[in-house]
Amino acid sequence: MRNTVVEAARFLASRADEPIVLGDVADHVGYSPFHLARAFERHLGMPPGHFLAAHRFQRAKRLLLASDLRIIDVCHEVGFTSVGTFTTRFTAAVGRSPLEFRRLPTLLADAPPEPVLVPGGAPRGGTVSGSVRLSPAALAALGSFPAVYVGLFPRQSARGIPVSGALLGDTGDFVLTGIPPGTYWVLAAALPALADAEAQLVPGQTVSGAAAEPMHVSAVSLRHHREILLDARPDWAPPVVVALPPLASPATEPLVATAGP
Template sequence: MREAVLEAARFLAAGATTELRLGDVADHVGYSPFHLARAFERQVGMPPGKFLAAQRFQLAKRLLLESDEKVVDVCNAVGFCAAGTFTTRFTAAVGIGPQQFRMLPKLLGDHPPRPVHVPGPIAGGGVVTGRAWLSPAAVMALDGAPAVYVGLFPRQAAQGVPVSGALLDERQEFTLAGAPPGSYRLMACALPARGSPRDQLVPPVQVVGVHPEPVWIRPRPAAPQRRTVRLDLAPPWTPPVLVALPPLASAEAQERRRSR
């Protein structure tokens, strides 16, 4: 079943610009839609429909940066019919609207990301500390200069803005504070620190890490929890990291975000 799921993921990624239904994918791999959907979510971490949407938003990010197409044309090119729906869902997944995303390369060129720890909304909330480790293959793929982002996300996908996040310095140590009570996934992504702003917004390779267990923040937080997250080159079927990470570590980008 694993091979069928991986082939389904490849099929969905290749068909991001076409109209696909679960039945089409199930027919392609020779399984029933019900069994494929269950196995796909268990293996990939999200349902097939959300995986397809993630592939479409990743393609939309690339088109927004590499072309002068209007947002409505990008919307249609990645399989959406309504520009309003596309904009709303893109903003929820990426953390910034399509028009604003398109302007990020210039903003980041003038105000590059710097190591920072951004706390969550609860003063005295939960705290998670730890360290990020990168595989030698991951470091090599990033030309020996990884920019490591770590965050607490409410779901098993790096989409939207993390509850608490950080761009790490060379020590790769993190402190994520101010988290409200709840269950979170500790996720990390490494981008090419010496790459262009465009390469940092839509990286040519995906280096990611997810702590295997959820992080539980209790209503009355105890001592800081310590976790280690290990990053490696992501397999081709891994859902893309949609959240725009570099502006979260750019003081000017954050100032503009607060002023909107």
């Protein structure tokens, strides 16, 4: 079944700018929409609609930085028909509005990201510690100085502002604190630290990873431990759409989600 899901993901990623629906993908792989949707989320950690939107937003990010297209034109180029819907969903996923995202290279040029820990909104909440290591393919894609971001999210995809997050230093170890009760995923991504702002905001290849299991935080403050392997992902894989560099820039206010899922 995983091969079928991968084929469906490839089909969606290659047609992200088209008015495609779940039935089109189901017909392509020969499954019912219901069964395909369930298998898709089970294997890739997100519904087909979120997967499609992630690829659309990633393309929108490229267009916003590499062209002078108006927001409404970017909206139509990536398969949305309503600029209001596009702007709302882009902001929720990326953590910045399209206009704010377009301005980020200037902001980051003056204040590049620095190692930082931004705790969650519960001072007596849970804590998660762990370590991140990069595969040989990830190191080859990033060069000698990767910038590793770790965040806590209520879903198995990095969308919006993390509940708690950090840009790591040299060790690859992390401790996230102040976590409210709830169920979360520890997700991580790496960017080429020596690249310019545009290449960090929209990297040429996704390097990401996630803890093997979600973390359940209770009202009692406890420490959880997670280990994460970052690897270079294929072109069809879901991109990391959240704008990571401004989360660690000293020119921006520390941002974390203020509530649990």
